[in-house]
Amino acid sequence: MKLKYAIIALTFVMSLGGYSQNSTLKSYTLDECISIALENNLDLKSTYLRANSAKINYRQSLLNMTPSVNGNFNLGVNDGRSIDPFTNDFINQELTFSNLGLSLNMTIFNGFRLLNLAKQNLLNKKASEMEAEAARQDLVLNVTLTYLQVLNAKAVLDLNKARLETTKQQLKIQEDFYKNESGNPADYNDILGQLASDETNVLNSESNYNSTKLSLVQLLNLKNDIDIQALDLMLDIEKYGLSSDDVFNAALENLAAVKAQELRLKASKKGISVAKAQFTPEVSVFAGINSNYSSAAQIFNATGTSIVDTGDFVTVGGQNLPVQSEQTNFEAQQIEFSDQLDNNLNTVVGISVSVPLLNGFRAKNNVAIEKINAEESLLQLERTHLDIKNTITQVHFDMEATYNRYQSLQRQVDAYQESYRINEIRFNNGVSNFLNYITSKNNLDNAKVNLANAKYEYLLRVKVLDYYRGKS
Secondary structure (H helix, E strand, O other): OHHHHHHHHHHHHHHHHHHHOOOOOOEEOHHHHHHHHHHHOHHHHHHHHHHHHHHHHHHHHHHOOOOEEEEEEEEEEEOOEEEOOOOOOEEEOOEEEEEEEEEEEEEEEOOOHHHHHHHHHHHHHHHHHHHHHHHHHHHHHHHHHHHHHHHHHHHHHHHHHHHHHHHHHHHHHHHHHHHOOOOOHHHHHHHHHHHHHHHHHHHHHHHHHHHHHHHHHHHHOOOOOOEEOOOOOOOOOOOOOOOHHHHHHHHHHHOHHHHHHHHHHHHHHHHHHHHHHHHOOEEEEEEEEEEEEEOOOEEEEEEEEEEEEEEEEEEEOOEEEEEEEEEEEEEEEEOOHHHHHHHOOEEEEEEEEEOOOOOOOHHHHHHHHHHHHHHHHHHHHHHHHHHHHHHHHHHHHHHHHHHHHHHHHHHHHHHHHHHHHHHHHHHHOOOOOHHHHHHHHHHHHHHHHHHHHHHHHHHHHHHHHHHHOOOO
16 A cells, blocks of 8 residues: 555656646636637637628618718810810810819618618628627637647546556566566566557657647637646536527527527518619709819900001092091900809709619519528528537537446446555555456556546537537
8 A cells, every 4th residue: 555655646746747847838727718719819800800891881871871972173284176164165275274063962762772771781780790709609619629628638648647657666666576586577578568558648648638739729829839727617527407409499599690690681681672672763862063264264354445547438628538446455364263263153953863664674683682682591590590409409419428428437437446456455465466457457547538538528518508508
């Protein structure tokens, strides 16, 4: 018995030494891993971006129901024959021209297309938000499951290391017997083979442990290796109290993925109303104010009078005398830009009615397509319900089977523990042979590994069922 306690103490000390090599790694709890994943995961960020796009589309559909106001301004130079925008006469000179205006247009009625489109985009926005929440729940579940897989791999690794250390202690004892020629040489060689087998198990479990840790690091989008600790986890095994139907009903009420599909179905039905609006007339009002400028525009101001010959003559006393008249003199002056804007100002206001008569049956076909989209959304919702139902049924069945297997393995470990204790005492006192001892030891070690696997397998399935209940 003293030897057994010495082996246990030595195993504990050496296990502490083994972990000291990884003391430089930062240790994370499950809650910390989930927080890091929610902040760093690229797929989740993409989902949030799509949700933001849907939010902007909804906002734009609301703004589409407000009047559109647009201004225009242009300035150019024309050289050659053109029409003077001031006089509408043909001219052949370099001309600087400008036009500016302000227009307003507002839809009064179009079969409630804009209103239904806004409602459809609102449903799509809510669906995108639910899909983002579903992606968040999926990520939390994946991190949790991967975290438990790492704990499972770590537990198996610890068990295999403990098995190896126990074998090393027995090898040391058998080596002393072998050197003193007081033991069975076959026992010494058998334990050498067992040592090689245990070392292989440690290497395999280390590889599995590192592989699962890598999967967790990738989910967290970290560049460095990490360590984990289960301080924030309740790892006790308790029988699950809900049936698969209870979990399924809770999933239909709480699961974000289901709510997203339901919203998509409502949005597709609203799309039918949007398409039907193409059959109705569209009524809108418009108004505008415009003005223009031309560098050829001039104003002529009177500068005085002068006497000029008319070219006619009168004969007085046989003498031709020229006829003269008084003529007003004018001076050309450019009209200022601001003055032209005032002078050329004009306004327009009216109402417009567009009646669809024949457009290649585009409206009819669009309605048919929207109805197909609605049917596809309904099928997708039913498919989602069916997939969830089948998954929950399978996971619940496996969970119950694993729980029963865990209870059986627990009894097996207890039985092998007592068998190993007895065989160890008998072997150390030379009463039993090595075959009985090593068989008992392997039975116990394998049972412990199977028990650890069953424990984490059960916890994994419980977490999946909790996820479907909306408890992420």
